[in-house]
Amino acid sequence: MKQLPASGPLPYPHDWTVVDVETSGLRPDRHRVLSLAVLTLRPDGHLVEEFSTLLDPGCDPGPVHIHGLTPERLRGAPTFDRVAERVAELLSGRVMVAHNAAFDYAFLAHEFGRAGLHLPVEQRLCTLALGRRIGLPTPDLRLSTLAAHYGVPQHRAHDALDDARVLAGVLRASLADAAALGVPLPLERCSFHSVLRNGAARNGYPPPIRKTPCAFRCPGRMRAGGPLVQGMKVVFTGETLTPRQELADRAAGAGLNVMSTVSRFTSVLVAADVHAASAKARRARAEGVPIIDEPTFLRLLQDVRPGVRLDEPEPASAAVPFGPKAQR
DNA sequence: GCCGGAGGGATGTTCCGCAA
DNA sequence: TTGCGGAACATCCCTCCGGC
Helix, strand or coil, X not given: CCCCCCCCCCCCCCCEEEEEEEECCXXXXXXXXXXXXXXXXXXXXXXXXXXXXXXXXXXXXXXXXXXXXXXXXXXXXXXXXXXXXXXXXXXXXXXXXXXXXXXXXXXXXXXXHHCCCCCCCCEEEXXXXXXXXXXXXXXXXXXXXXXXXXXCCCCCCCXXXXXXXXXXXXXXXXXXXXXXHCCCCCEEECCXXXXXXXCCCCCCCCCCCCCCCCCECCCCECCCCCCCXXXXXXXXXXXXXXXXXXXXXXXXXXXXXXXXXXXCCCCEEEECCCCCCCHHHHHHHHHCCCEEEHHHHHHHHCCCECCCECCCCCCCCCCECCCHHHCC
């Protein structure tokens, strides 16, 4: 078990609002929030305020065997619209933090919508995505597993307040890890329209990319330090700060060939974390494919050298040719 | 020029993890 | 149990090369 670091200065200048909800099901458009816990934290992770409440959903509470919230327990609890303003106060101007944040965000967004209000969250941080980005040596990324890993005591799983307190502890430790590793936070801009368009559960993974045909001949691998050349085959891995599709569109627009998998013909792998242990990163290392981070890629993207169109003869290039097996 | 084999890339399928 | 998407793996298709 890893020792929970003491709260201290962190290089992330955000005030945080840790949120956990218990719900009557998995569909934010059909199911309701039964219990809600909201904790506000200073940038160093120090607790400022706690708020939690049961809620009267006005419907069947769903899987009682999971959350233990029977109709009897919920009877007399306030409806969401009666606590919405208080919740909005705690969320405003802060980064919302949750485990599988898209899930909690979607439920809150729908509850605020039903109350005729707007969910005042502009950015959210998913601790699941953060754990994945850090590359934790845990068998999985469940909240209970992360709590055990960081030594955060968990008393009652699926109790909103206890889960939120555990999450706050995991957040503090994860932020310390991320800072120590120099890992950028997987902050995500929020909009209710995107919730309606994409649904709730995204598990923090980047969306799949659309394949764009490339009109240029592949010049080979990228040399150390660049430059990028039109036709180079580019693969993305990990959760990038820029949306995956936007990166792919910009790459394709610059004349690069965006591929879905790494092969020995891949010119360069763009990784959210160049030390990542993803399958693509492992394959890239095995094949000798250079790996660069997102900021480097974006910088190189501003100066992509002209390539050779598929219908033109091939001249000398600024790239490294592929190995003998690849030259056929 | 045709055929078969080899290999790479694209695509499809399955598994996994996560939330309640 | 549900829904979603990434990762891993399997399979298919296309291209290229060598032999005749």
